[in-house]
Amino acid sequence: MVKVAAIFLSAALCLAGQSGGDGAPASSNVPGAQYPRVASDLRVTFRINAPDAQKVQIKPGGDGLGKTPYDMTRDANGIWSVTTPPAVPGFHYYFVLIDGFQTNDPQSETYFGYNQETSAVEIPDAAADFYLPKDVPHGEVSARWYFSKTTGQWRRIHIYTPPGYDSGRGRYPVLYLQHGSGENDTSWTKQGHVAFIMDNLIAAKSAVPMIIVMENGMVAAKPGAAPAQNGRPGNAAFEEVLINDLVPMIDAHYRTLADRDHRAIAGLSMGGGQALRIGLGHLDKFAYIGSFSGAIRGFDANTSYDGVFRDAAAFNRRVKLLWFGAGTAEEAMHNSARGAHDSLEKAGVKNVFHETPFAHEWQNWRYDLNDFAPRLFR
Amino acid sequence: MVKVAAIFLSAALCLAGQSGGDGAPASSNVPGAQYPRVASDLRVTFRINAPDAQKVQIKPGGDGLGKTPYDMTRDANGIWSVTTPPAVPGFHYYFVLIDGFQTNDPQSETYFGYNQETSAVEIPDAAADFYLPKDVPHGEVSARWYFSKTTGQWRRIHIYTPPGYDSGRGRYPVLYLQHGSGENDTSWTKQGHVAFIMDNLIAAKSAVPMIIVMENGMVAAKPGAAPAQNGRPGNAAFEEVLINDLVPMIDAHYRTLADRDHRAIAGLSMGGGQALRIGLGHLDKFAYIGSFSGAIRGFDANTSYDGVFRDAAAFNRRVKLLWFGAGTAEEAMHNSARGAHDSLEKAGVKNVFHETPFAHEWQNWRYDLNDFAPRLFR
Numbered sequence: 001m002v003k004v005a006a007i008f009l010s011a012a013l014c015l016a017g018q019s020g021g022d023g024a025p026a027s028s029n030v031p032g033a034q035y036p037r038v039a040s041d042l043r044v045t046f047r048i049n050a051p052d053a054q055k056v057q058i059k060p061g062g063d064g065l066g067k068t069p070y071d072m073t074r075d076a077n078g079i080w081s082v083t084t085p086p087a088v089p090g091f092h093y094y095f096v097l098i099d100g101f102q103t104n105d106p107q108s109e110t111y112f113g114y115n116q117e118t119s120a121v122e123i124p125d126a127a128a129d130f131y132l133p134k135d136v137p138h139g140e141v142s143a144r145w146y147f148s149k150t151t152g153q154w155r156r157i158h159i160y161t162p163p164g165y166d167s168g169r170g171r172y173p174v175l176y177l178q179h180g181s182g183e184n185d186t187s188w189t190k191q192g193h194v195a196f197i198m199d200n201l202i203a204a205k206s207a208v209p210m211i212i213v214m215e216n217g218m219v220a221a222k223p224g225a226a227p228a229q230n231g232r233p234g235n236a237a238f239e240e241v242l243i244n245d246l247v248p249m250i251d252a253h254y255r256t257l258a259d260r261d262h263r264a265i266a267g268l269s270m271g272g273g274q275a276l277r278i279g280l281g282h283l284d285k286f287a288y289i290g291s292f293s294g295a296i297r298g299f300d301a302n303t304s305y306d307g308v309f310r311d312a313a314a315f316n317r318r319v320k321l322l323w324f325g326a327g328t329a330e331e332a333m334h335n336s337a338r339g340a341h342d343s344l345e346k347a348g349v350k351n352v353f354h355e356t357p358f359a360h361e362w363q364n365w366r367y368d369l370n371d372f373a374p375r376l377f378r
Numbered sequence: 379m380v381k382v383a384a385i386f387l388s389a390a391l392c393l394a395g396q397s398g399g400d401g402a403p404a405s406s407n408v409p410g411a412q413y414p415r416v417a418s419d420l421r422v423t424f425r426i427n428a429p430d431a432q433k434v435q436i437k438p439g440g441d442g443l444g445k446t447p448y449d450m451t452r453d454a455n456g457i458w459s460v461t462t463p464p465a466v467p468g469f470h471y472y473f474v475l476i477d478g479f480q481t482n483d484p485q486s487e488t489y490f491g492y493n494q495e496t497s498a499v500e501i502p503d504a505a506a507d508f509y510l511p512k513d514v515p516h517g518e519v520s521a522r523w524y525f526s527k528t529t530g531q532w533r534r535i536h537i538y539t540p541p542g543y544d545s546g547r548g549r550y551p552v553l554y555l556q557h558g559s560g561e562n563d564t565s566w567t568k569q570g571h572v573a574f575i576m577d578n579l580i581a582a583k584s585a586v587p588m589i590i591v592m593e594n595g596m597v598a599a600k601p602g603a604a605p606a607q608n609g610r611p612g613n614a615a616f617e618e619v620l621i622n623d624l625v626p627m628i629d630a631h632y633r634t635l636a637d638r639d640h641r642a643i644a645g646l647s648m649g650g651g652q653a654l655r656i657g658l659g660h661l662d663k664f665a666y667i668g669s670f671s672g673a674i675r676g677f678d679a680n681t682s683y684d685g686v687f688r689d690a691a692a693f694n695r696r697v698k699l700l701w702f703g704a705g706t707a708e709e710a711m712h713n714s715a716r717g718a719h720d721s722l723e724k725a726g727v728k729n730v731f732h733e734t735p736f737a738h739e740w741q742n743w744r745y746d747l748n749d750f751a752p753r754l755f756r
Contacts, residue, residue, distance in 0.1 A: 030490075030493060030494050030495070031493065031596065032493065033494075048479070049479075050477070050478065050479040051478065052432075052433075052477045052478035052479070053476070053477045053478070053479055054430075054432070054477070055430075096481070098431070098476040098477060098479045098481065099428070099430045099431045099432070099476060099477050100428065100429065100430035100431070101426070101427075101428040101430070101431055101476045102484070103474070103476065103481040103482060103484060104481060104482045104484075104488075104495065106480065106481060106482075106494045106495070107494070109495060110482075110488050110495040112408075115408060115409065115410065116408050116411075116484045116485070117408070117482065117484070117487060117488040117495060133523055133532040135525065138522065138523050138524070140520040140521065140522050141520060141521045142518040142519060142520035142521075143518065143519045143520075143567070143573075144516065144518050145511055145516050145573075146516070147513065154511040159518075166544065166631075166632070166633075167631075189521070195521075195523075218409065253544070253545075254544070255544075
């Protein structure tokens with residue numbers, strides 16, 4: 001922590017009073033790349049070396065960097081540049097458009113989003129360091145392959161094991177944590193900083209040590225089924241993969257506490273919808289359920305999710321946590337999550353509604369996890 | 379193994395007699411992407427949707443896909459395509475040039491190479507399945523962060539732990555395994571398939587179970603030092619990071635056999651040079667040393683590496699394996715490795731020279747590891 005804070009502090013001092021100045025390379029840049037640069041007022045300057053292109057633009061992915069493409073200006077050497085208005089803190093996908101061709105910025109790291117490897121820029125958040133590496137014991141994120149009978153494939157998961165897992169003998173509760181549409185099993189680690197968030201929470205004793213399992217929720221339909229409309233994988237088979245293949249494999253290979261009281265499921269956006277559907281549909285397996293900006297359509301406390309909420313007292317005895325999160329800058333998600341929360345409150349079903357100021361982007365979900373994880377397995 | 383072989387077999391049958399036909403999507407494509415496609419004769423068809431571009435090309439990274447850019451042809455809808463001559467089996471980096479701007483193909487996975495995230499295409503190798511997932515016990519590759527006093531940074535490693543590591547109590551030997559210039563700590567996993575290679579070797583009892591540690595060998599010079607000429611990180615500080623920070627951290631955090639007889643170092647290209655320099659310079663710490671297509675300049679058995687080879691008998695008693703690998707299609711590397719081998723043989727220094735038919739590309743190094751790892755810790 002000391003070192004990291006010192007670096008951020010020195011960057012901040014160095015930029016003080018340089019509003020609109022050249023700033024510092026984004027932490028999401030590849031090593032040595034000087035652009036994109038983030039100024040002290042969070043304006044972002046992009047630069048693209050493309051002398052033979054006719055038109056070059058930066059197209060934001062999420063809302064926090066803006067909503068429409070920025071036209072870049074060419075200098076005499078064929079270097080194109082543009083500076084955006086101040087960006088919202090957090091992680092923003094973006095694309096470079098070279099004569100209309102949508103691609104990556106070679107100067108930025110890529111992250112799996114939009115069903116492909118996509119550039120992103122990280123904007124520092126003066127209000128938060130909970131997702132940055134600190135001088136605390138660190139867990140690990142591991143890639144593991146396993147064979148899924150449901151899909152007939154070797155599939156990869158990423159799994160967070162807390163500090164002390166390897167050297168200890170204890171058993172741990174498990175959170176199944178899913179990404180959004182077009183992302184994959186790497187996203188909570190790369191975009192979400194899940195390991196730093198958990199390391200910091202566990203070190204502060206704000207969360208109990210737990211295992212976190214991250215699968216790829218974009219599960220192609222089973223062999224023989226028609227492909228999804230756009231040729232991309234759908235997510236229809238994920239429930240079967242999770243229940244029939246993944247949970248048994250995790251409980252066989254890891255030192256888990258293998259019962260519903262020590263098993264949680266959560267996810268963001270599409271993954272929030274999956275968490276609600278799978279969690280509420282398998283209360284014999286999950287006692288904690290979280291929807292981070294999940295899509296919830298036409299919610300009715302009497303009929304939604306096969307009427308699981310109808311007997312509020314029974315539900316409250318059985319489910320230890322039902323958690324909804326949404327940002328005020330993602331109006332539709334906010335309204336639907338808030339609406340579900342209010343209906344459930346009225347029906348006497350205990351649940352939590354957590355609000356952030358963010359749009360439908362990863363900063364939202366980092367904050368969500370930081371609120372959700374401490375409530376688990378208490 | 380059964381399932382994977384069946385998939386490949388069915389693809390092969392499906393393509394039989396379709397030389398030059400449309401083929402199958404490369405395994406390196408993002409899910410659902412139909413291009414690049416690899417035909418049964420290993421010709422590769424690329425397709426890029428860029429209606430407003432004036433010129434679109436595919437530029438090979440390594441030699442196995444060709445040596446010069448391929449001009450693509452535009453159809454009436456603005457889709458550009460080209461089919462290459464038959465490619466060499468294995469992993470080939472490539473770039474898309476959009477009006478001269480060098481970028482990624484959104485349809486392919488990216489891999490860290492050339493100091494940035496770079497597209498690649500995987501060409502099946504009819505002669506080899508040792509680097510594919512099979513129905514054997516699988517180890518894990520974990521990302522771990524640690525603080526380096528040498529660089530004053532939080533640094534990330536990737537580490538392979540063999541099947542049974544988590545559930546057992548035993549201690550294991552350690553191989554430090556490094557990537558090439560412009561790559562990073564993810565490369566042996568993503569490009570190299572290190573986990574599948576080791577899982578398969580260990581299952582066949584061809585290699586002893588071992589831990590494999592992969593750091594980022596592009597270590598920026600120490601704070602205060604002048605930056606490398608091109609603004610990219612150099613590798614000057616890697617030796618200090620490895621010896622002073624990394625080895626002690628690994629021996630503290632993992633169940634290692636923490637002596638020289640159970641410690642190996644190897645690497646490819648730049649990493650091969652690092653393995654020779656660091657390994658031969660620290661024989662108190664390493665008993666096994668491997669250079670996969672490493673750069674070896676002006677080798678002299680009497681004077682190179684501080685004269686470590688001068689007393690051949692002493693060297694032979696101390697070093698359990700000195701291993702050189704090179705491909706016949708990478709002439710300079712082959713000549714220098716072969717030259718070092720011959721000089722050492724003549725001087726009575728025991729060493730192994732291993733030859734592949736490949737160029738300076740990853741297929742070479744997958745084969746190298748498959749020969750090198752079985753010789754360790756016997």
